Amino acid sequence: MRAVVTVTGTDRKGVIASVSGFLAEHGANIEDVSQTILGDQFAMIMMVNIAEGGETFSELCEKIASLGREIGMNIRLQHAAIFDAMHTI
Amino acid sequence: MLNENQVLETIEMVEKEHLDIRTVTMGVSLLPCIRADAKATARAVYDRVMRQAEGLVPTVLALSREYGIPIVNKRVSVTPVSLVTAAFPQESALVGQALDRAAHALGIDFLGGYSALVHKGTADYEAAFLATIPEVLAGTERLCASVNVGSSRSGINIDAVRKMGELIKETAERTGAACGIGCAKLVVFCNAVEDNPFMAGAFHGVGEADTVINVGVSGPGVVQHALSYCPDADLTDAAEVIKRTAFKITRAGQLIAREAAERLGARFGIVDLSLAPTPARGDSVAHILEELGLSVVGCHGTTAALAMLNDAVKKGGVMASSRVGGLSGAFIPVSEDIGMIEAAESGKISLEKLEAMTSVCSVGLDMIAIPGDTPATTIAAMIADEAAIGMINNKTTAVRVIPVPGKGVGETVEFGGLLGRAPILPVHSGDASKFIGRGGLIPAPIHSFKN
Numbered sequence: 001m002r003a004v005v006t007v008t009g010t011d012r013k014g015v016i017a018s019v020s021g022f023l024a025e026h027g028a029n030i031e032d033v034s035q036t037i038l039g040d041q042f043a044m045i046m047m048v049n050i051a052e053g054g055e056t057f058s059e060l061c062e063k064i065a066s067l068g069r070e071i072g073m074n075i076r077l078q079h080a081a082i083f084d085a086m087h088t089i
Numbered sequence: 090m091l092n093e094n095q096v097l098e099t100i101e102m103v104e105k106e107h108l109d110i111r112t113v114t115m116g117v118s119l120l121p122c123i124r125a126d127a128k129a130t131a132r133a134v135y136d137r138v139m140r141q142a143e144g145l146v147p148t149v150l151a152l153s154r155e156y157g158i159p160i161v162n163k164r165v166s167v168t169p170v171s172l173v174t175a176a177f178p179q180e181s182a183l184v185g186q187a188l189d190r191a192a193h194a195l196g197i198d199f200l201g202g203y204s205a206l207v208h209k210g211t212a213d214y215e216a217a218f219l220a221t222i223p224e225v226l227a228g229t230e231r232l233c234a235s236v237n238v239g240s241s242r243s244g245i246n247i248d249a250v251r252k253m254g255e256l257i258k259e260t261a262e263r264t265g266a267a268c269g270i271g272c273a274k275l276v277v278f279c280n281a282v283e284d285n286p287f288m289a290g291a292f293h294g295v296g297e298a299d300t301v302i303n304v305g306v307s308g309p310g311v312v313q314h315a316l317s318y319c320p321d322a323d324l325t326d327a328a329e330v331i332k333r334t335a336f337k338i339t340r341a342g343q344l345i346a347r348e349a350a351e352r353l354g355a356r357f358g359i360v361d362l363s364l365a366p367t368p369a370r371g372d373s374v375a376h377i378l379e380e381l382g383l384s385v386v387g388c389h390g391t392t393a394a395l396a397m398l399n400d401a402v403k404k405g406g407v408m409a410s411s412r413v414g415g416l417s418g419a420f421i422p423v424s425e426d427i428g429m430i431e432a433a434e435s436g437k438i439s440l441e442k443l444e445a446m447t448s449v450c451s452v453g454l455d456m457i458a459i460p461g462d463t464p465a466t467t468i469a470a471m472i473a474d475e476a477a478i479g480m481i482n483n484k485t486t487a488v489r490v491i492p493v494p495g496k497g498v499g500e501t502v503e504f505g506g507l508l509g510r511a512p513i514l515p516v517h518s519g520d521a522s523k524f525i526g527r528g529g530l531i532p533a534p535i536h537s538f539k540n
Binding site: 004057062077084085 | 091093095096097098099100151153156157158256337340341343344
């Protein structure tokens, strides 16, 4: 299934490594990445494809949010459908 | 393909502008629960609600996590209880208590449907049911009651209106220790809708399917924010901005409603396109009106601004959802909207202005605290006025007022949580008791005969 990962917060070392490592471990393929740093603010958006069959999507959302708390960033994993619904007809 | 701005816009709406799904409400028919006596019926009602809505809270929590959008309330609405207890109406309280127990066990915040539909006349069993409302509301916590006293097709049942004035007073007195909070769970309607997901007026109509999911969207903060980007736009362009924003909000609601219905094995009912405020700053319908250029909500121009807002919300929302229903419009509950609270505290908004506003928005006089010594006939007359606006304009109107025992104009009452706080507004001191005392039925208007 398609999902969107967004990472925001104050820039620090190793953010991309932690997030992409987590995604690889959990069977998610990164299909597109966009990343900017404005001043000291870091913002990254990833389009990912998550293989079926592992843990539930809901569990994965919780785990990636707690990874965010560990590394001091705000990380969200959301169904791509919410963005499609709101922005495309 | 999604672009960056679209992703960030959605996240900003949720995190900074209070975008949320206000409620996922499961409608459950209680008609299969009617048994020979009250006890057996109450047991069947409890079992059925528990069975049908068992997965509601966990499913909604999972949806909220997966889509990254807060879903504030999980609720259940049921068939009007007066129909279920018609053979033993004096014992309706047993069913009301069973529903309240189910609401606690399910972990939902409100359950609506302790209701009666008496718009064309009050049957004996309905009169006996109505009399149980104050006691039941005083003895339960999460149960909500509503009574439909008029419709455009049938006119207004003034006998029922008079009765509701008395029952509102009695409910306030029975819950006097908590500032009359029972009245916050009691709505009197004209043209009540059968698929409303919002409380306290939700019930599951008899024309509905067995189990249905209705979703109420929200997002006054998002609309206000969008308008703040175009401070000099003319009103045509401002209405366009509201429409586009309502479209996006509703699409989120539609997605959640469809997904919730599928996961819960229920039918997708409707999306209610309402802008529902909360007492939090940045989540106010009044502030949208002020963003449009009013110095304070309640001043001249407020009715026009609200009419435009209400219409633009509907136009944007209708395009975004396959099935629209409920109340769909802008809510103006006084105690639940920080902009309304502040205007009322500074004396800038009156009951008369609120009444005018209800002729162009989706509901009526909502969550308004009035002096505890207001006569029952005056409350009944307020209900009659609102019902008349609804009847003539073919729209839903409602009255949810709280005559706060022992308090008067200038004092404030604190309900807490989403119910907020309300300064007590003055009511007109003139006497309508002779008018209300006449009783009978105000006939349906001529333009209602459409067959």
